[in-house]
Amino acid sequence: MSPSDARATSAVRDVRDWLGHLGNRAQNRVVSGQFAGYSGKTFSLDQVEETKARTGAYPGLLGCDYGHDGNAIDHACNATLKDWAASGGLVTVSAHLPNPDQPDWSGLFAKLATFDRLTDRSTGTGRRWQAELDRVAEGLRDLADAGVPVLFRPLHEMNGDSFWWSAQDPQTFAAVWRDMYGYLTEVKGLHNLLWVYAPDCNYGNRSSYYPGGAYTDVVGLDCYVREPAAVQGYDELLALGKPFAFAEIGPRSGPGGVIEVPLDYGKWIDAIRTRFPATAYFMAWNDQWRPTANTGAARLMGDPWTITRGEIAVSARTEGRPVPAGTPVPLADFESGAQGWGGWQVLAGPWSVDEWAAQGGRSLKADIDLTGSEAYLNRVAGQNLSGFRALTATVRTAEWGDHAAGTTAKFYIRTGAGSAWYDGGAVGIGPNGAVLSLDLGRVADLGDVREIGVLFRPAPGANGRSAVYVDDVTAIAPPTLLSGFESGTEGWTGYLTATAPASTSDWASEGRRSLGAEIDLAASEAYVGRRARLDLSGRRALTATVRATASAGTAKLYVKTTAADTWYDAGAVPLGPDATTLTLNLAGVGSPGDIREIGVQFERRGAGGTGRAVVFVDEVTVR
Known part of the structure; x- marks a missing residue:
């Protein structure tokens, strides 16, 4: 399990390999983490010490952010990060970097209209972005010189709408990430980094912005939720083939950061154990989002699965073999x-x-x-x-x-x-x-x-x-097959499709046939689904395998429940010629015992689509 950087230091290789093997263990398999603040402004170990005082253990991972206030880049937290690493802990660095065209507080949250210029150093936007990367590289170089491996998490929550880099064109975002990776790794010579790709779990398109395995070491989700077990996106991210993490966790908050309902952090370790067992680490946010400001901190930190700072030994490996889904x-x-x-x-x-x-x-x-x-x-x-x-x-x-x-x-x-x-x-x-x-x-x-x-x-x-x-x-036991389309459409119909769905032998993920229908690429959406009552009580996940004959926007697995036809979906996933398995975590579905409809929604991503494509659905299963 090698890092993406072929010239990565031996310490980085050890951490990457260790994280990749944690899921084979029976216990001590999820590294605990805590964010300690923004460097040069709020960064402090006070809340980390509070965690130690109340739970008896330090978190294994310490986080710092190099950006603050939308106008500053600072890495004074490095001294503490180096001490933390020397004490046996891991460190992660994120960066709420200034908007290159509007370097102030409001600019941090204003979508950058010239995002495509970040890779063009001949533009003012590109030059200012490079200057920001140079400043970040100074901090990362200081950690590299001290031999500290860094879980580096830039441009997080790109699929949401929070920051200037959010909701950009996915292909342009991937190009910016790859350019940033090359600049910091090759030009700046930083080989102490493990690159963390972390979309927001509360939005779709979680994998749409993925820059590729050659530029990523860890994939994760930032999740501020009321019910951790109901999180969507775990299977989607896990399918990218990298160690998985919950890169930020905390309770949901409203305007001004006011917590809606205090979170029982014990629910997070329960959810990891029962629904997200491949999780390698989590990092709780600070201030009002921290575990000790909510409830369940002791249960989170004291669980047999949780790894605290004194339990990290990156030389230890537990081999294992993948367990099939079912x-x-x-x-x-x-x-x-x-x-x-x-x-x-x-x-x-x-x-x-x-x-x-x-x-x-x-x-x-x-x-x-x-x-x-x-x-x-x-x-x-x-x-x-x-x-x-x-x-x-x-x-x-x-x-x-x-x-x-x-x-x-x-x-x-x-x-x-x-x-x-x-x-x-x-x-x-x-x-x-x-x-x-x-x-x-x-x-x-x-x-x-x-x-x-x-x-x-x-x-x-x-x-x-x-x-x-x-x-x-x-x-x-194998997942229960709901629809395999070997004998026909099995009650599935289309809405806004260019042709009626039919059982076809043109492609199949299992068996010989699937459900196929043509869609108009200029249309905004189309659906295939089955209207029937179904009881999925006690089931964990609904899945369907989809593909298209051409890049065709996104696909979204959904259910409707009760007479009110309440809609639940797993979020949009990129759709193209390669088969993709969609997964809906049923813990997030209300009234699973009264399912009225199961289907897949196909949506156009962006403008300019022309012609038609064939979309396929196969192996609709529940487990």
Whole structure:
């Protein structure tokens, strides 16, 4: 997992690789962060110290902004950032930079009409922008000389309407980002940066401005919300293939920054654990948005998933394999005992214990001999796993014991009369644990599973005894298919389309057919959808795969609920020849038990479209 900059320092490479592996852990997998203010104006550790006093821990990540008041660029906060890094923390720098054409407070919020001139140094706008980048580069160079890696987050919330760089033409924005990247990296020689792309979760077009993987290291969302679990955009950003972060979080506020309703920050760690598990870090904002000015700060900072400053060790890696999307079905949680699991070649146990758990309050534990060749925790019993696509289990070792180079764990099953063995491969584990997975797509006789278990293998040179734990053994069922269009339109119709939707073999994401319709590129919008009542209570997400024969603006997955036809959508996503999966987080949908319509809205982006394009929809699923 290398950074975008081929000449990045070894420290930057370590941080990037470490962030990319955190999601494989069972705990200590999300770095906590706190913004400390605007350099030269409000920057202070007072509120960070307040967090330490009230929760017992410092956040792992400290944030500073180099801009303030719309007319100043300052990096006096660097002295503190360097001390923070020396104390084992990570640092991030954002920059509310002055509007090059109107460098004052109101200009910070006034859309820049000459945005396309930023890359043209022959213009006054371009020269002033370069001067701003030069000033930013001075601060970043100071951190580079001190060996400090920086999560650098420029031009954030570009998809919203807050700042002079917001709501610009997406292609022009991407060109400005790439030019800025090249200037700071190559011309200024700054190789201590990890570049963070962070749109606003409350607006659509979250990935429309993405400059590309060669110019980005982390993707994230800035989110000021009442209900963290209802956030949209996680799957969209995660699909870009970079570590994911919540780059800013806080409660919603109105005019003057007045908080609408105090936020329970404990809901944020709950949402990360249950709905956004690939999150590598979060950064809470300061002042009235900070955790200690709201509620739940102690639960946020004290959760087993949360990494605080004293727990950052960028040399530690936990390997793992991706878990396919689907509906988790619990097989064993050990809340009520061993649930039929036993041990082989263990010293003692297994027992259901409350000293550690991946989910709930208990797990399965056994003592093992580290000088032995292997030990097993397993359940020997007939089971039918037909129709499931994967198995997962969370495992760890105790903190005590001489594990030498480290113990490995391997998730396995045996099937059929011959007890054929299948496993997910060995994964190194430790006290932070790991999530093991086993792809069932290559397993024969899933209807006749004879044994499920975890094989633990100590490293050569390990000595004495220790303990191992297993929890949250889960089977992953495929998403439920609502419409695949193999047998026709399945009740889907069009509105404002140039042709009626039809089942077509011209393209399919799965199977052989999809739903296709022509749309007029000069029209502002068109819809395909299915009008029918549906109960999606208890479901987490609705998805659909879409594409078009040409760049055709954006696509938006939506539902309407109740007799009032209340509209909910996931936000606009760029639409073109490459297939895109749209995801609607159903936690943000009111009355999910009374869905009246599911559909996709196609919207034109900008003016000047001519002719027609074919749009396709396939694999409408719920999980």
